[in-house]
Amino acid sequence: MSVLTPVLTKFWDDPQSWTMATYEANEGYQGLRKAFEHDPADLVAMAKDSGLRGRGGAGFPTGMKWGFLPPPDGGPRYLVVNADESEPGTCKDIPLLMAAPQFLIEGMVITSYAIGCHHAFIYLRGEVVHVYRRLLRAVEEAYAAGYLGKNILGTGFDLDITVHAGAGAYICGEETALLDSLEGRRGQPRLKPPFPAVAGLYSRPTVVNNVESIASVPPILLHGADWFKDMGTEKSTGFGIFSLSGHVNRPGQYEAPLGITLRELIDMAGGMRNGHKLKFWTPGGSSTPLFTDAHLDVPLDFESVAAEGSMLGTRALQIFDETTSVVHAVARWIDFYAHESCGKCTPCREGTYWLKQILNRLEEGKGLPGDIEKLDDICDNILGRAFCALGDGATSPVTSAIQYFREEFEQAMHTPWYESFPPERSTLFAKESQPA
Numbered sequence: 001m002s003v004l005t006p007v008l009t010k011f012w013d014d015p016q017s018w019t020m021a022t023y024e025a026n027e028g029y030q031g032l033r034k035a036f037e038h039d040p041a042d043l044v045a046m047a048k049d050s051g052l053r054g055r056g057g058a059g060f061p062t063g064m065k066w067g068f069l070p071p072p073d074g075g076p077r078y079l080v081v082n083a084d085e086s087e088p089g090t091c092k093d094i095p096l097l098m099a100a101p102q103f104l105i106e107g108m109v110i111t112s113y114a115i116g117c118h119h120a121f122i123y124l125r126g127e128v129v130h131v132y133r134r135l136l137r138a139v140e141e142a143y144a145a146g147y148l149g150k151n152i153l154g155t156g157f158d159l160d161i162t163v164h165a166g167a168g169a170y171i172c173g174e175e176t177a178l179l180d181s182l183e184g185r186r187g188q189p190r191l192k193p194p195f196p197a198v199a200g201l202y203s204r205p206t207v208v209n210n211v212e213s214i215a216s217v218p219p220i221l222l223h224g225a226d227w228f229k230d231m232g233t234e235k236s237t238g239f240g241i242f243s244l245s246g247h248v249n250r251p252g253q254y255e256a257p258l259g260i261t262l263r264e265l266i267d268m269a270g271g272m273r274n275g276h277k278l279k280f281w282t283p284g285g286s287s288t289p290l291f292t293d294a295h296l297d298v299p300l301d302f303e304s305v306a307a308e309g310s311m312l313g314t315r316a317l318q319i320f321d322e323t324t325s326v327v328h329a330v331a332r333w334i335d336f337y338a339h340e341s342c343g344k345c346t347p348c349r350e351g352t353y354w355l356k357q358i359l360n361r362l363e364e365g366k367g368l369p370g371d372i373e374k375l376d377d378i379c380d381n382i383l384g385r386a387f388c389a390l391g392d393g394a395t396s397p398v399t400s401a402i403q404y405f406r407e408e409f410e411q412a413m414h415t416p417w418y419e420s421f422p423p424e425r426s427t428l429f430a431k432e433s434q435p436a
Contacts, residue, residue: 004268005231005239007219008212009255012099018134020141023102029037031218033111036155043114047217049202050225051126051237056082056210057090057284057313059302060237062217066115068197069205079112079120080182080196081214084166084173086125088286088336092241095253097124097131100215101138107214109147110221112159115207119160119308120280123178126165134298147269157274170340174388175208177342188386212241215275232258236301236312246281246319247273259304262317263296276321280404284313286333287393289400290326310400317428326405330397337394348391355398367413375409376402 011017011026018027029400035043047063052061062256069077081104097104108120139161142148150158169187171177176190179201197342200206215236220228229237238256242265245251249270258266262281278293285301289310291298298308305312320329338352355378358371379395386392402409412418 004095004219004254004256005353006243007239008096008100008103008215012095012253017027017099017154018101020102020138020145023100023106027219027222028102029106029145029218030145031107031220032106033153035113035221036153036157038115039065040116043110043221046225048219049112050220050228051232051235052213052216052220053236053302054210054227055212055216055240055314057311062209064211065197065209066111066207068195068205069115070198072116075204076119076202077107077117077200077358078207079116079117079214080175080179080201080206081108081120081122081210081211082173082175082178082208083122083124084178085211085212085314086168086170086173087314087316088333089243089245089282090285090314090318091243091245092253092314094128094131096211096215096241098134101135103215103218104211105142105147107217107294108161109142109152109159110217111207111209111214113157117207118158119162121182121201122161122163123172123182124163124165126168126427129165130233132163132165139163151241155199162335169342170336170388171342171388174390177388178208179206182420186342188342191387192326200207205359233299233301233303235303240315240317242300244269244315244317245275245317246323247278247324248319249273258301258312259299261297261299262291263283265300265317266296266319272319272321272351278319279322279324280320280326280329280401282316282397283313285316286318286336287389287396289396290404291339292404297396302358310396323421325412326408327359327412328417331356331363333397334359334394337390341390341394345385345387345391348381348386348388348394351378351386351391352394355394359398362409363417365416366418371413372402372406389406 016022044066052062133281166172166181172181173197174185174426177187181187196208218350232238240258242254280290280292282288282303283291298304302312334355338356341348341352342365361367379399382391383395
């Protein structure tokens, strides 16, 4: 497998790819017109039949999530799109919203029609003001063209979309914390059950989906479930945006069938930079267990990656060569997780704090006897005991790094990380790391 499948990215290089005119010139809103020819239940069945799985990390079947909504009771139900993309390395939804936001809006109209929603929300990370403005303009264009508002395309179906900018908390990427934030409360995860499908936004039935998941709906409806299933693997169907960052010659977004390998993607990205060798990488962002060069040929689908002990997640492929200290990299990620812990539960709040203290010691070559074992022990006491997945995700890079690079951690007990790597790197980072 070495062929890219540009669907969501097919016209990103157009000079004005984000406009309604460009989108309509590339089959835009044809899927919506086709959707209105079907009963809403048929659209839910189509989503299930396509095998589309959530593109936000967990890979839960999208159509099944839609089907969890209880029967209509005369009250409102909501669609909420999670655009709070903020995990280190994850950078697919923001480029999609900048380059082709109408994919998402058309997908939201189709999904809302399928589930009986008349008011949908996009929850966007507040720092990306440029994306917020572009989304607002895209929604305005959709209203002006008759794709949003009252009596859409003369069908009698009404839908309004609200774009909401959050305040920049990583925890709000967790769906129930997102809902609390959207309601005006502090973003913290809710106890489940009840699940959002039963009692979500404003205690009403709610579907929460990722940007890429909903944006994939119009092409599937237009071309058919079989077209989608022809790409990918048997259980991980379709295409996805793979975000390559780090030590490759051409980092960027590569839209390819699920099941492609990192070896193939690195070849497409022009190889490792400056002839260096791959040392370690993340298959799904910083909250997934690390892989090494031994995993270059693992198919990047949900099942294959899980079988090797990691998660496909958001397909955020952070690539690190042999000049990088794994101790330093993991310490930087744990700084992030300790800072972003909402503090609601003790394992995550206290555990990430102590992981940070120990890793900072090891970075400086000042480890204490038993520090490595203590890292593993703290992770064991966070994993499965935290209120939400943030705590679990924070343990992943630590335990996997110790598993694959224990010798490097042992060396860090007495040697600062910046003294253990090539002179051109260690000199640079020594200046950054040592006190002024």
